[in-house]
Amino acid sequence: MSNKAPSVGFVSLGCPKATVDSERILTQLRMEGYQIVPSYQDADVVVVNTCGFIDSAKAESLDAIGEAIAENGRVIVTGCMGVDASVIRDVHPNVLAVTGPQQYEQVVRAVHEVVPPSSEHDPFVDLVPPQGVKLTPRHYAYLKISEGCNHSCSFCIIPSMRGKLVSRPVGEVLSEAERLVKAGVKELLVISQDTSAYGVDLKYKTDFWNGQPVKTRMLELCEALSSMGVWVRLHYVYPYPNVDDVIPLMAEGKLLPYLDIPFQHASPKILKAMKRPAFEDQTLERIRKWREICPDLTIRSTFVVGFPGETEEDFQYLLDWLSEAQLDRVGCFQYSPVDGAPANALDGAVPEEVKQQRWERFMAHQQAISAERLKRKIGHEIQVLIDEVDDEGAIGRSWGDAPEIDGHVYVDSNDLQPGDMVCVEVIDADEYDLWANPL
Secondary structure, eight states: OOOOOOEEEEEEOSSHHHHHHHHHHHHHHHHTTOEEESSSTTOSEEEEEEOOSSHHHHHHHHHHHHHHHHHTSOEEEEEGGGGSHHHHHHHOTTOSEEOOTTOHHHHHHHHHHHSOOOTTOOTTTSOOOTTOOOSSOTTEEEEEOEEOOSOOOTTOOHHHHHOSOEEOOHHHHHHHHHHHHHTTOOEEEEEOSOGGGTTGGGTTOEEEETTEEEESSHHHHHHHHGGGSSEEEEOSOOOOGGGGGGHHHHHTTSSOSEEEOOOBOOOHHHHHHHTOTTOOTTHHHHHHHHHHHOTTOEEEEEEEESOTTOOHHHHHHHHHHHHHHOOSEEEEEEOOOOTTOGGGGOSOOOOHHHHHHHHHHHHHHHHHHHHHHHHTTTTOEEEEEEEEEETTEEEEEOTTOOTTTSOOEEEOOSSOOTTOEEEEEEEEEOSSOEEEEEO
16 A cells, blocks of 8 residues: 555636635645645646636636646636636536635545545644745745725625635734744735725724734734834735825835735726725825825836726826826736626726727836836835846845736846845836846
């Protein structure tokens, strides 16, 4: 009889929040003695963590499931698409099990049914690293602080997939962050569907960390994280009034001067149709005040063009707003209907060719803004966290660059390693990236 440990292949799709879900499932499986393998051929079963946010993501998920079935044959599906198992089973009736997002126990139970855990495994000897199994490089990690969302944006079905806001106790979050830092993580990326609303559902309940009382609220969470001596980056922040409270922490160097705020649009009419929370005409004034307090602040955002009812006047309003706002990092998507989203019933569908034209105009407009803002950094000294090293030098990120979504800093040095923190002088820039020499 073979003593070979049972093996699991894992395909993780979607956003950083899904990555955290994948890491939790993998950590549990490793604790139970399963080996995580990188190929279909070596796996006893394959788990596919799906994304179901927009149609293109669903198509990618269905393709990934099909590939896993063709290459391996034994496939378990989890993640956001798992909310409606019939959609998956209609295309792939041979999947072994389907579970929804955050259903870690059900995924692990499904793995147990297909490939029982080894009776030889001893959790006291076969240790998992204390920080768990991570899918990101060891020097940065995503720190999920809550699940779900209380908003009802008309284009979004996340609340129906992931439920209402459920905040993690702040002591639990800080203990996880501490373990990650002790394991060598140098950057914590705080994520949730709505980071600004952290703790609302718990009425900002006081919890304990290292024997000290801490409120379950964004400001107190940020203050505690800032004491850990690593970069702390905030994602998915809605500009409620309480965001003003964390800007001084950024100005003092306690948090990275970086805000990821999904504005989505600027036209009051379109924002109303989108049912976006906390966006009003004072947004530009808020941005101006933030930059007065913290001149180094980098603001990234995402926008949607071609939303139902968007006129040329609405789109021009958005371009003018961008010129005023001078955002640093911006992504743009063409509106795509999502099954179950209320926006599907709105009048005024924008033709596909008009969406494409507006997207191209938007990108050209914002690229000019981004290029000008990056050019101002030439001659300045900045701190860079190195992500990778190749034959041409080191590739890293400044405080203004989140991994995988923002730009890079190319450092002319072969003496660096991933995870190194280095001070550099910026010598060149384009629309997205910087080039620098180490000091």
